[in-house]
Amino acid sequence: MxxxxxxxxxxxxxxxxxxxxxxxxxxxxxxxxxxxxxxxxxxxxxxxxxxxxxxxxxxxxxxxxxxxxxxxxxxxxxxxxxxxxxxxxxxxxxxxxxxxxxxxxxxxxxxxxxxxxxxxxxxxxxxxxxxxxxxLPEEIDKRKQNLFELIYASKGSITVKELSEKVFWSSRQINRYFNQQFGISLKTYCSILRFRASLEHIAEGKLFPRENYFDQTHFIKEIKKFTGVVPKELLKNKNDRFILLSSLTSK
The missing domain is CATH 2.60.40 (Immunoglobulin-like)
Known part of the structure; x- marks a missing residue:
């Protein structure tokens, strides 16, 4: 930085x-x-x-x-x-x-x-x-705890259907929980985490999908949606304007 x-x-x-x-x-x-x-x-x-x-x-x-x-x-x-x-x-x-x-x-x-x-x-x-x-609470809802453990462990590269089946909680109920508590859907949140994980690869100069994107076109489209620029431009990071990326490249 x-x-x-x-x-x-x-x-x-x-x-x-x-x-x-x-x-x-x-x-x-x-x-x-x-x-x-x-x-x-x-x-x-x-x-x-x-x-x-x-x-x-x-x-x-x-x-x-x-x-x-x-x-x-x-x-x-x-x-x-x-x-x-x-x-x-x-x-x-x-x-x-x-x-x-x-x-x-x-x-x-x-x-x-x-x-x-x-x-x-x-x-x-x-x-x-x-x-x-x-x-800290004395107890945590195990279903919610397991849900987030799976989301974070997969870095967002897991479908709502898979999560629903693994935690025995309907997709409809999970999305209601997300929208009421956080203001976004579970699918949107997983997309954010997958993008965040991709930043670590971009920081290493790897300008291709590694986090379960459909293809290169989908990867570029998603990166541009979250950053306003394509991966190649993001890597340049002129003037360290992308602080989150700068924090990764300075490790």
């Missing part, structure tokens, strides 16, 4: 793995704004954020289904916990169907967060981990 954008990521402990994908931070250390393009990744982000011109705020971002041009202001700093979908029902205990491709400001003091929590990333991870551990 370019020298002005500082990025780091930490994976959660096993006890949080059903609910948390990762903890990460992004800091624009330059004196100028950075134009970027956000890409769908199948996660829900809880962010602590401030910049040289923006006051501290706590933001919850819903599931993204398409690319979104955005600007990271000069001096912007954000500490983020990216959640898996089970967190919606069991940690937040509310639907996020109304914030697909959008975010909402959470009330001051949400989960005990304040501006001082942006001072040290390691302390943010420690505090957030303890908070989430205190919210």
């Amino acid at each position: 370019d020298n002005d954008l500082h990025y780091n990521i930490i994976k959660p402990g096993k006890n949080l793995s059903d609910f948390v994908d990762s903890f990460w931070f992004l800091h624009n250390r330059s004196g100028s704004n950075k134009e970027t393009i956000g890409l769908p990744d199948g996660r829900i982000d809880l962010s602590l954020y401030k910049s040289a011109t923006d006051p501290f705020r706590i933001v919850l971002l819903g599931v993204g289904t398409h690319y979104i041009p955005t600007v990271i202001p000069a001096g912007a700093c954000m500490f983020v916990v990216s959640f898996k979908l089970l967190a919606v029902e069991y940690l937040f205990r509310e639907t996020i169907s109304d914030i697909v491709n959008y975010g909402k400001n959470l009330p001051p003091g949400f989960w005990g967060f304040s501006e001082t929590d942006l001072e040290r990333f390691d302390k943010f991870v420690e505090k957030t981990t303890k908070t989430i551990e205190s919210l």
Whole structure:
């Protein structure tokens, strides 16, 4: 990633793995704004954020289904916990169907967060981990747990019919659950995860389908739908504008 954008990521402990994908931070250390393009990744982000011109705020971002041009202001700093979908029902205990491709400001003091929590990333991870551990449910619906385990293990390359048969839950009921809780269908979510998995191959220069796409044409069409460009152009990633891809190529 370019020298002005500082990025780091930490994976959660096993006890949080059903609910948390990762903890990460992004800091624009330059004196100028950075134009970027956000890409769908199948996660829900809880962010602590401030910049040289923006006051501290706590933001919850819903599931993204398409690319979104955005600007990271000069001096912007954000500490983020990216959640898996089970967190919606069991940690937040509310639907996020109304914030697909959008975010909402959470009330001051949400989960005990304040501006001082942006001072040290390691302390943010420690505090957030303890908070989430205190919210963990005693029981999880095994059918839902198995459903998400299969979805994530397949990286979205599994049909709704297959999932329905494996978890003994009708396709109609699963889609109702997804639309009510997350605002998207299961098929759409699987497409997002399959695209996200394809980014890892594109980051390695592999510009052909490896995640159960029908053919090269279908692969290119899907990549362009989620990024606005074809795979070859995406790989170039001029000015590191695709931050998610930059994070993969910098590993």
